[in-house]
Every structure is written in structure tokens, then in C-alpha cells.
Amino acid sequence: MSAIVAEGLTKHFGEVRAVNGIDIEIARGAIFGFLGANGSGKTTTIRMLTTLLKPTAGSARVEGLDIVAEARAVRRRIGVALQEAGLDDLQTGRELLTLQGRLFGMPGAQVRRRVRDLLEIVDLAGAADRAVGGYSGGMKRRLDLAAALIHWPSVLFLDEPTTGLDPASREAVWRYVNQLCAEDGITVFLTTQYLEEADRLAHDLAIIDEGRVIARGSPADLKATIGTDVVTVRVGGPAEALDRAAEAAAAVPAVERVQRADGAAVVYVPNGARAVARIVLALDEAGVEVGDVSIAQPSLDDVFLQATGRHLRAGEMPADGGAA
Amino acid sequence: MRTAATVWHLTRRSLREAVRQPAQEAGNIIIPLFFLAVLVGAIGPIAGDSFGVDNFMGFQVPVAILSAAANISVSAGLGTITDIQRGYFDKLLLTPAPRSAIVLGRIAADGVRTLAITALIVVVGIAFGSGFDAGPGGVAVLLLGSFGFGMGYSGINAAIALRTGSPQAAAAGGLFFFPLIFLSTAFAPKEVYAGWLEALATANPITYILEAQRSLIIDGWDGLDLLWGGLATLGFGAVSFTLTFLALRWRTS
Ligand SMILES: Nc1ncnc2c1ncn2[C@@H]1O[C@H](COP(=O)(O)OP(=O)(O)OP(=O)(O)O)[C@@H](O)[C@H]1O
Ligand SMILES: [Mg+2]
Numbered sequence: 001m002s003a004i005v006a007e008g009l010t011k012h013f014g015e016v017r018a019v020n021g022i023d024i025e026i027a028r029g030a031i032f033g034f035l036g037a038n039g040s041g042k043t044t045t046i047r048m049l050t051t052l053l054k055p056t057a058g059s060a061r062v063e064g065l066d067i068v069a070e071a072r073a074v075r076r077r078i079g080v081a082l083q084e085a086g087l088d089d090l091q092t093g094r095e096l097l098t099l100q101g102r103l104f105g106m107p108g109a110q111v112r113r114r115v116r117d118l119l120e121i122v123d124l125a126g127a128a129d130r131a132v133g134g135y136s137g138g139m140k141r142r143l144d145l146a147a148a149l150i151h152w153p154s155v156l157f158l159d160e161p162t163t164g165l166d167p168a169s170r171e172a173v174w175r176y177v178n179q180l181c182a183e184d185g186i187t188v189f190l191t192t193q194y195l196e197e198a199d200r201l202a203h204d205l206a207i208i209d210e211g212r213v214i215a216r217g218s219p220a221d222l223k224a225t226i227g228t229d230v231v232t233v234r235v236g237g238p239a240e241a242l243d244r245a246a247e248a249a250a251a252v253p254a255v256e257r258v259q260r261a262d263g264a265a266v267v268y269v270p271n272g273a274r275a276v277a278r279i280v281l282a283l284d285e286a287g288v289e290v291g292d293v294s295i296a297q298p299s300l301d302d303v304f305l306q307a308t309g310r311h312l313r314a315g316e317m318p319a320d321g322g323a324a
Numbered sequence: 325m326r327t328a329a330t331v332w333h334l335t336r337r338s339l340r341e342a343v344r345q346p347a348q349e350a351g352n353i354i355i356p357l358f359f360l361a362v363l364v365g366a367i368g369p370i371a372g373d374s375f376g377v378d379n380f381m382g383f384q385v386p387v388a389i390l391s392a393a394a395n396i397s398v399s400a401g402l403g404t405i406t407d408i409q410r411g412y413f414d415k416l417l418l419t420p421a422p423r424s425a426i427v428l429g430r431i432a433a434d435g436v437r438t439l440a441i442t443a444l445i446v447v448v449g450i451a452f453g454s455g456f457d458a459g460p461g462g463v464a465v466l467l468l469g470s471f472g473f474g475m476g477y478s479g480i481n482a483a484i485a486l487r488t489g490s491p492q493a494a495a496a497g498g499l500f501f502f503p504l505i506f507l508s509t510a511f512a513p514k515e516v517y518a519g520w521l522e523a524l525a526t527a528n529p530i531t532y533i534l535e536a537q538r539s540l541i542i543d544g545w546d547g548l549d550l551l552w553g554g555l556a557t558l559g560f561g562a563v564s565f566t567l568t569f570l571a572l573r574w575r576t577s
Contacts, residue, residue: 052414054577075420086411090341102333103419105326131344147415 001064003028003155003187004049008058011044018044020211021058026189026204031181033202033219034191035300037312041211042191043083046159049189050080062155076104079153083160083191085144089133093124093143096132097150104151111150118146121176138169145176156180158190162197174201195300195312207304214307219300226298226306228256229272231279233265234291241288248286252278261311266302327428330421334429335436341403342437352395353441356388357448363387364452367511375516379542382454386537387510388445389466390530393438393474394501400434401481401494408489417576427486427572431478438474439467454541462540465550472557473533479564486571504530532556 004026011019019041026032036042047053049060051071060067065074088096094115101111119125122142127135132143141161148156158177162170178201180186192198198205199219207215207222215222235245245265250258254275257268265283269275272295283290304312342349360381368380377383407413416426446463450456456463484497507521508530514522525531536553539546 050418052417072420075418078418080418082411082414084411086413086415088337088341088407088410088412090344091337095337095340099333099337100415100419103330103416103421105329105420 001028002026003030004032004060004062004189006045006049006058006060009045009048009055009060010057011041011048011053012056017211019048019055022208022211022213024206024213024216026187028187029181029185030203031177031188031190031201033198033205034189034208035193035195035198035202035205035304035312036191036208037193040208042193042208043159044211045208046080046082046157046189046191050078050157051075076151077153078155078157079148079151080157081141081144081148081159081161083163085140087132087135087140087144087147090131092129092131093119093135094128096143097147100147101150106151114150118149122146138165141165141169141173145173149180152184153186155187155189158188160191160193162192162194170197177201193312195304199300205300207300207307209304209308215303222300222303223298226268226302228268228270228298229275230296230298230302231267231269231272231276232292232294232296233267233279233283234293235263235265235283236289236291244286245283245288245290248282248288249279252282255279259305259309261305261309266305268298268302272296326420327422327425330425331429331432334416334426335432338400338403338430338433339436342399342433345399348399349437352392352399352437353444355395356391356441356445359391360384360388360445360448363511371512375512377513379454381449381452382541383538385445385449385454385541386534387505388449389438389442389470389537390473390477390505390533391501392441392445393434393470393477394498394505396437396441396474397434397478397481398494398498400430400437400478401485401497402491404430404482404485405489405491405494408485423572423576424569427482427568431475431482431568434478435471435475438477439471442467442470449541456541457544458540462545466537466540469533469537469553469557472561476557476561476564479561479568483564483567483571486568486575489575504528509534529556529560533560 002025004024006022006024009019009022022045034042034045044053048055049062049067051067051074054068062074063077067074097115097118098111101114119128122145124139124142127139132140135143162173165173177188181188190201202219205217205219205222206213233245235242242260242263242265246258246260249255249265249267252275255267255269259266267279276293276295280290280293301312363384364381371380372378417423446456446466480500481494481497485494507524508528509525514525517525532552533556536549539549
């Protein structure tokens, strides 16, 4: 049985088509990445799958249970950490986790043990009896994660779990997600706008754009669909220069495809290292002012670019850890 | 069973929240007591001669109790809105707990808070000469009634909070209390009112709740007054809970 199956899952808010017919099937025990830019429909999809929002059309099952007809049973099996850590400033971390456990029907002694263990795991034991209002952003994220795990869920939903975290905290979340999946066999459904996060963490990936899945597969398979290296040539001068550059590059032997994006010609060619000299020469002959040139293996951004004609803009993780 | 346990855990959470905001709780207590003192100071001396109420303190204690209930419920409505805005309400909805019980937890806490403030107001009233004719048993009945009214009134603000999610709307919801209390027998027996006001006061359930509480304080046991007061409290609660559950259904669909 698959952990999650969605068929034609759709949510419209009046005129806004937030999610527009999503079909996905996610194997048990996998880390599934849902990659998309701001406003692409990631959160709306998660809110439907976690029973917080009723679909306009389509259906979905989580652990074989219908998200509308069997919503209560679905909630017993899933843990959810939403994009904005939903916490209560006036309770202490321990009180908040304890209440959450009790609402899942866990008996008192069991809740006490579980809360103690989780507080250790997310490194909040020292702050457990302080009011949540005084926690830092990173501490709130970790408390939220602990709250999502209180009842040993079999499917964990994480909506942008590392947005706004510093690199060390981000690594910690990645490590922890990997551990949950490897040791406890939990299925993880995780959204992100970071290419690197999707690449490093997800076993299986869907790229979402304007409420639709535009690419699907493992990161390696997706990148393999590009089939070539990617030579990116920055072009100076007027916009018209970029058109000339693209034309000239396309005429170079072995070049399969050229795409224009953000003042650069993106050239798809096998064996980029060998082709780069010929490309630069051709552009020079066409009278184009050539700026930076780079050769790379295809990235998920190239997959995104190929499908949409745009870069995944928010895709660069802030090196200093500030929110993008 | 799950419902009772959920209500219990969330009632405790809301009471903890109230205790941790002592300034807000103090406001809920002080404002009704202030009005009580001013009204009794201004009108008390002439109340006996003008409209035959000799024990004006006893006459006004129930008004203070009802205003305290209204204040408490506005602050609880704001609490619900904070939960919604912070996303904590979603976290509660993500548990398998019955959703109506999640809302009832806070409403029950309002009942408890109203009960506690009522006890305080009764003590202050007695200290300043209201007496309590029905004795300790009467105090118990009054506390029980105020618990019920506190819950019923809380439903109104819970409904506004769930339907709007807006702090402005919640604050405006507090104004709802003014017509309810002014168009009742809050300040004088309705016999001295103008005809139109007397008709409105007769139709207003608050009148019967006030009269039942007054009967316990001033006259001792009066079965009929208590019966009407109890029915009015139940009716009021039935309407407000219906609104609450409609608002909850709207929010979660
Ligand atoms: N309650 C709502 N009412 C109206 N429109 C909404 C609502 N929720 C989401 N939308 C719209 O639906 C679209 C998808 O939003 P969603 O929050 O799912 O995107 P997202 O991929 O999670 O974006 P982000 O990366 O910014 O979190 C957006 O255009 C958003 O404005
Ligand atoms: Mg989102």
C-alpha cells in the first residue's frame, strides 16, 4: 500500500486556482520532496492532505484512509509541522507537548515519558519549563517538530521545515529527518523552495508550479532527463544581444537546445567541457559581448527551467541563514 | 468520553492562560466593581424613595456579575483569535479530538472564571451591606447560575472569533453587551420604566437572569423567579451555542 495517493486533488479559492489537479503516489518509508516557488500551491496541498482544508475536487488517501470521509482516522496517523510553527506563547514547551499528547488520547504516564524523550531529542530539555513566547525562531521550529512526533505518526508532513534556519540548524533538521525515515520507517512529505534541500534529502520528488505537478521522479532521474551538460553564458549589452547569442549558440554542432533566462544563454550540450570553446568562439564571431561562462552537470533548476522557462527564483539557500 | 477528556484538558489550558495574564484578569474584576461602587454611591441613597428598592447594593450585585461575565468572554474571544492567527488552533484541529470539544474547553473555562469572579463580587457585596437572604445554599445556586451564564455568554464571543478571526470584530463584539444590559431591568424595576422600555425589558432574557439572582440576594428563595432565570440562562446558552457550532462548522469546512 502507498503512504499517500492523490487523484485530481484540486483547491480553488474563488478565482485563485491554488491547486489544480494533482496526481501523486508516494511509497511508504520514503522522503518525498515537494519543490516549488512561492505561491505554487505547496501549503494548500499539505492542508488538504492533513484534513485542515476540504478539496474543491478530487480525492486523496493517506495510509489508505480517505482524507475527507475518514479525516479523524487520518489525523491519528499523521504528524504535521506547518510553515508557521503554530504555537502558544503562554504555555511552556513541556505543557504544550503534554497537552498535544493528551489530545491524541495518550495516558498521562506515557505522555510524560514521551515528552521528556522528545525534549532531549530536539535539544530543548533546558528550556522545557520556560514560556514558548521567549523561545527563538529555531527553538520554536524544533518544538513544533516535537509536537508533530508526539504520537508516533507513520506519516510526517513538514511544510518548509528549514526556511529561515541557520546552516547548522538546517543540517540538524536534515539529519533528523533522515534518521526518522531510516530508523523508524516514517514516510516524510516535505515541501521546500530550496533546490539543494530537495536534491540532498528527497528520495522522490515532485516539482509543482501554478498548482500542477510539472516533473516527477528521483532527483537523479529528473536530472538525467536533461541528458546533457549545461553551459551558461552571461551576455552583456542590449536584450537583442541575447537573441543573437542564442541563435549563434544553437548553430554550434552537438548543441541540443538553448534557453534564454535572466540575461544568460543556457546551452544544453553533451560533453560541455569540449563544447565550451566552440560556443564562446561562435558568440564572439556573432559580435556578442561574453561575460561569465560556467559548465555544470544538470541541476534541478535546469529541470524546472526546461519545464517552465523560468528559474526557480527562491531556490538559492541563504548562505548566512537569514530568511530569503 | 473523548469529548469530556478533551474539554477538561483545554479548560485547564485556558485557565492557565488566564492566570498568566493577571493584568487582563484584574481588569475583568475591577471594572464591574468600579461600576458597582459608582452606581450604588450615586443612585443608592434615592433608590428606596424613588422606586422602592431599599437594598440597592443587593439590586446591583447581579449587574456586576453579568458585566464581569461579558468582559471575561471578550478576553476569551481574543484568546481564540490569537490561537487562530498563530496557527495554534490548527495544531489543535490536527489532533483526533472532537472539534466541538476543542471549542467547548475554552467556553467551560469562561464558566469557571465567571464563577470565581462571582464569588468575589458576592463577598464584596456582602461586605458593603447587600446581605444574602437565601443563605449559603443560595450562594451555591447563584454560583452555579453564573457558571451557566458565563458559558452561555462565552458562546457569543467564541462564535464571533471563529467566524471572523479578527481582533477588531472581537472587540466590537463586546459592545453587544450594552443593549442587552441597558434594555433589561439593570437600573430599576421595570414598573418605573417608560412603556416601550418596559416591553423590551420584559422580552429580554437578561431581565429574568437578573431577577433570579436578585431574588436570592434580597428576598430569599423564590421558586418562580429561579425557574424563569434558569430557563432564560438555558435559552440564552442554546442560542449562543448554536451560533458557536455554526461558526465552527464554517471555519473547518
Ligand atoms: N485561504 C486562501 N484564500 C485565498 N487564496 C489563497 C488561500 N490560501 C492560499 N491562497 C492562494 O493560493 C496560492 C497557493 O498558495 P500556497 O500557500 O499553497 O503556496 P505555497 O507554495 O505554499 O507558497 P509559499 O512558498 O509562499 O509558502 C497562492 O496564490 C495563494 O495566494
Ligand atoms: Mg507555503
